[in-house]
Amino acid sequence: MTRAQFAVADPLVLAKVRERFGGRIRFLISGSAPLDADVARWFAAVGLTVCEGYGLTETSAFTTVNLPEPGRHVFGSIGRPAPGTEITTAADGEILVKGPGVMRGYHGNPDATAAVFTEDGRFCTGDLGEIDERGFIRITGRKKDVFKTSGGKYVAPGLIEAHVKGLCPYVSQFVVLGDGHNYASALVTLDAEAITPWAAEQGLDGGSYAEIVTSPQARDLVQGYVDELNRGLNRWETIKRFAILDRDLTLEAGELTPSMKLRRSVVLDHFAPQVESLYPAN
Missing domain, CATH: 3.30.300.30 (ANL, C-terminal domain)
Incomplete structure (x- = not known):
């Protein structure tokens, strides 16, 4: 039944939505703010996969991302770490990042730098999250906002x-x-x-x-x-x-x-x- 409904809906509606995006979109990237999982599923049903990613200025922006291939994308997650990047969580759930994209420190402000790094050199993002058994990461909140x-x-x-x-x-x-x-x-x-x-x-x-x-x-x-x-x-x-x-x-x-x-x-x-x-x- 679903296949039959899709066969009717695609030429009448869904293809027109894809055309509004240029008609040749393979996938889109979303960042900067949380993407609601239901919105992402809606776009995927239209044929426009939205790959949500995550990063900060201090981590050179790209830290994690979902990929468009099957098995490398989970709705509601920010994907898995970039190559060479290691992500863990602290006891309180704060996301910690270590890798080549992480800054050396805030220019001319050693006190601020010391405040955002753990003793083993992991950057404290201020975001709370959880990591599943496949390595996909979900943001659960902002530490200072909870x-x-x-x-x-x-x-x-x-x-x-x-x-x-x-x-x-x-x-x-x-x-x-x-x-x-x-x-x-x-x-x-x-x-x-x-x-x-x-x-x-x-x-x-x-x-x-x-x-x-x-x-x-x-x-x-x-x-x-x-x-x-x-x-x-x-x-x-x-x-x-x-x-x-x-x-x-x-x-x-x-x-x-x-x-x-x-x-x-x-x-x-x-x-x-x-x-x-x-x-x-x-």
């Missing part, structure tokens, strides 16, 4: 945030909170280009961005996706409450880095009243 609830459970917000972006086409930013609290919550911003045509269908056309995203219809929309998200999370990770912000996060406000990564502490500071509203009992 927080603990008041119930003693650890939550890796980056994984949840990446999953939401693969799940909901309307979300621009989804900032998971909960450090020291008894449940997780989120600050949400919506993508202006995606939400505008949706707003027209809801009879909200002509409204400002702030009016659209703070409408009851927008809240119901986000709630539906949050409910879907929660069904795939552990009980202590589920998003109990959320607030939709009346503007998106910006580089100019210092809430995003030049590479568009989230500056979590800045966001929490700028939207302190909204954060407080998510934990009224505190």
Whole structure:
């Protein structure tokens, strides 16, 4: 049945998607930010294999990568180490890298250099991960971002945030909170280009961005996706409450880095009243 469905879908839909990418793509490389495994599977079903990789400035960028050949690619992983590169994990799960791509140190800053290397010369990436029996590596969180609830459970917000972006086409930013609290919550911003045509269908056309995203219809929309998200999370990770912000996060406000990564502490500071509203009992 699946083969029959594919035979119909390929010329009608999937081939058109491939053509939008030029029609001659053998595979694509993804890096810089987590790629949701379901998004990767969708592209693979279309015939566009996305090979996710990983690296840092300090490791000369390319450290691990999935390859397009069968058996050398695992969805949800960042692949296996580059030739000559050795990757291990510390007792707390931090990914450690040793190899020819690793920097010698930060120029003119021996103290900073000493802080990021182990005694045997392994670079401490700050990312948490796990390595399976075949050597494929999965990122499970950012060491400095992982927080603990008041119930003693650890939550890796980056994984949840990446999953939401693969799940909901309307979300621009989804900032998971909960450090020291008894449940997780989120600050949400919506993508202006995606939400505008949706707003027209809801009879909200002509409204400002702030009016659209703070409408009851927008809240119901986000709630539906949050409910879907929660069904795939552990009980202590589920998003109990959320607030939709009346503007998106910006580089100019210092809430995003030049590479568009989230500056979590800045966001929490700028939207302190909204954060407080998510934990009224505190």
